[in-house]
Amino acid sequence: MNRLFLPLILLAAGLATPLGATDRPNVLMIALDDLNDWIEPLGGHPQVQTPHMDRLAARGTTFANAHCQTPLCNSSRTSLMTGRRPGTTGIYALAPWFRSVPNLADLETLPQTFKKAGYRTGTAGKIYHVYPPEKYRAAEFDEYGPPNTFGPFPEEKFVDTPAPHPLVDWGVFPETDAEQQDYIIATWGVEKLLAEKDQDSETPFFYAVGFGRPHVPCYASQHWFDLYPEETLQLPPVLRGDREDTPRASWHLHWKLPEPRLDYLEADDQWVNLVRSYLASISFVDAQVGRLLDALEASGKADNTIVVLWSDHGWHLGEKRITGKNTLWDRSTRVPLIFAGPEIEHGHVTSPAELLDIYPTLVELARLEGPEGLEGHSLTPQLADADAPRPWPAITTHNASNNTVRTEDWRYIRYADGSEELYYMAEDPHEWHNLADDPVHAAKKAELVRWIPPYNAPPAPFSRARLLEYQDTRVFWEGTEILPTDPIPEIEEGI
Numbered sequence: 154m155n156r157l158f159l160p161l162i163l164l165a166a167g168l169a170t171p172l173g174a175t176d177r178p179n180v181l182m183i184a185l186d187d188l189n190d191w192i193e194p195l196g197g198h199p200q201v202q203t204p205h206m207d208r209l210a211a212r213g214t215t216f217a218n219a220h221c222q223t224p225l226c227n228s229s230r231t232s233l234m235t236g237r238r239p240g241t242t243g244i245y246a247l248a249p250w251f252r253s254v255p256n257l258a259d260l261e262t263l264p265q266t267f268k269k270a271g272y273r274t275g276t277a278g279k280i281y282h283v284y285p286p287e288k289y290r291a292a293e294f295d296e297y298g299p300p301n302t303f304g305p306f307p308e309e310k311f312v313d314t315p316a317p318h319p320l321v322d323w324g325v326f327p328e329t330d331a332e333q334q335d336y337i338i339a340t341w342g343v344e345k346l347l348a349e350k351d352q353d354s355e356t357p358f359f360y361a362v363g364f365g366r367p368h369v370p371c372y373a374s375q376h377w378f379d380l381y382p383e384e385t386l387q388l389p390p391v392l393r394g395d396r397e398d399t400p401r402a403s404w405h406l407h408w409k410l411p412e413p414r415l416d417y418l419e420a421d422d423q424w425v426n427l428v429r430s431y432l433a434s435i436s437f438v439d440a441q442v443g444r445l446l447d448a449l450e451a452s453g454k455a456d457n458t459i460v461v462l463w464s465d466h467g468w469h470l471g472e473k474r475i476t477g478k479n480t481l482w483d484r485s486t487r488v489p490l491i492f493a494g495p496e497i498e499h500g501h502v503t504s505p506a507e508l509l510d511i512y513p514t515l516v517e518l519a520r521l522e523g524p525e526g527l528e529g530h531s532l533t534p535q536l537a538d539a540d541a542p543r544p545w546p547a548i549t550t551h552n553a554s555n556n557t558v559r560t561e562d563w564r565y566i567r568y569a570d571g572s573e574e575l576y577y578m579a580e581d582p583h584e585w586h587n588l589a590d591d592p593v594h595a596a597k598k599a600e601l602v603r604w605i606p607p608y609n610a611p612p613a614p615f616s617r618a619r620l621l622e623y624q625d626t627r628v629f630w631e632g633t634e635i636l637p638t639d640p641i642p643e644i645e646e647g648i
């Protein structure tokens with residue numbers, strides 16, 4: 154019998170027996186921030202160079218149709234770490250920290266499940282949006298390394314973007330990789346892994362290392378820019394007038410952002426520079442992933458360590474006339490998701506997967522018992538056989554009642570005001586042609602509508618930053634009403 158299916162049967166029979174502590178696999182979780190599908194295993198950009206994520210994919214399973222549950226840092230990470238949908242918790246925005254919300258305060262999280270089972274847990278960098286407030290910190294992980302800072306920063310911003318946000322910047326900086334906070338974060342991981350070599354511990358480890366790149370500022374040293382010569386750089390494909398068939402509600406999701414619109418990038422001749430800087434940042438952070446993988450191999454523990462690599466959501470670089478996240482299209486929802494390690498075959502899965510699935514998958518691989526109420530589905534069938542059937546689509550929510558359903562070939566979006574989009578991804582991978590009003594596709598639309606969550610919780614108390622609320626027919630962006638006649642910022646009102 155395939156060992157993988159044994160625990161399923163045991164679980165089904167209610168007889169799950171945890172493995173002995175020493176038999177359990179270790180876990181190395183690697184998180185990227187704002188990394189879209191521009192990695193070699195996903196082919197989102199034809200020129201991107203990510204040899205280390207590629208080598209991880211070469212010994213594991215890549216989920217090529219994986220999607221975040223919400224395209225924003227805090228909410229996506231809260232969903233992944235609690236195993237709950239944003240529409241269940243009401244965490245949609247950049248704040249609050251979920252434990253400050255009374256009905257969420259006691260949720261068991263992914264590291265807690267492992268900690269409870271006797272794992273040694275540690276983290277560095279960006280796993281949650283920021284490190285938990287001091288009083289909650291010890292309950293999440295045993296040990297904390299250096300935090301994410303997105304630094305270092307030059308004395309002045311390089312690019313004069315319309316919103317003077319200090320993080321929204323890009324260019325060649327600093328002089329050496331070793332100055333970057335992500336390098337320092339990786340070093341912590343390297344040291345922890347190398348120490349495992351001489352560690353005679355009877356308990357396995359759960360280490361979570363989260364990088365800040367390629368989230369803005371897209372700073373990387375010159376040698377990473379040299380990988381992407383300006384003269385041959387390919388810009389992402391953009392259809393002029395693409396937004397003419399998307400409803401106004403699609404603009405509400407990213408009404409006013411620190412990230413600039415494509416109009417600005419073109420007017421200020423920054424499009425090539427941003428794309429190049431984003432690619433350079435990706436290759437830099439890929440090298441930090443490589444340092445962790447090298448250390449894992451040197452530790453002698455690679456054969457008994459599950460590696461899972463993910464990004465919290467994607468990022469637009471001009472597509473649909475914007476940069477940044479905060480959309481329900483593939484550019485914003487599609488993410489890298491790669492598993493490697495014991496009981497994981499080499500595979501490329503094209504059926505949908507969700508970041509929400511990471512929690513139940515790791516729990517099952519480690520033969521642990523997760524808490525009640527996890528909303529994802531274990532991916533172990535696909536880790537054993539990439540073609541294993543999967544009946545569920547990927548669902549992404551951005552602020553209450555804006556939901557999208559992604560299957561292998563289709564995407565359906567329904568916004569809070571009832572307006573819709575429908576794309577045949579198999580033939581229209583850039584989501585250029587909205588078919589929602591085409592009667593030819595009425596039956597397909599009806600089939601997809603059934604997956605839209607029937608209820609999205611209202612925003613949790615203290616929600617703020619990137620918060621969109623509908624009150625009857627009135628619309629509020631970060632607390633300020635959007636009137637039906639208001640010009641779309643930086644689009645209809647000029648830059």
Ligand SMILES: [Ca+2]
Nearest residue numbers: 186187226465
């Ligand atoms: Ca993010």
Ligand SMILES: [Ca+2]
Nearest residue numbers: 395398585586
């Ligand atoms: Ca269009």
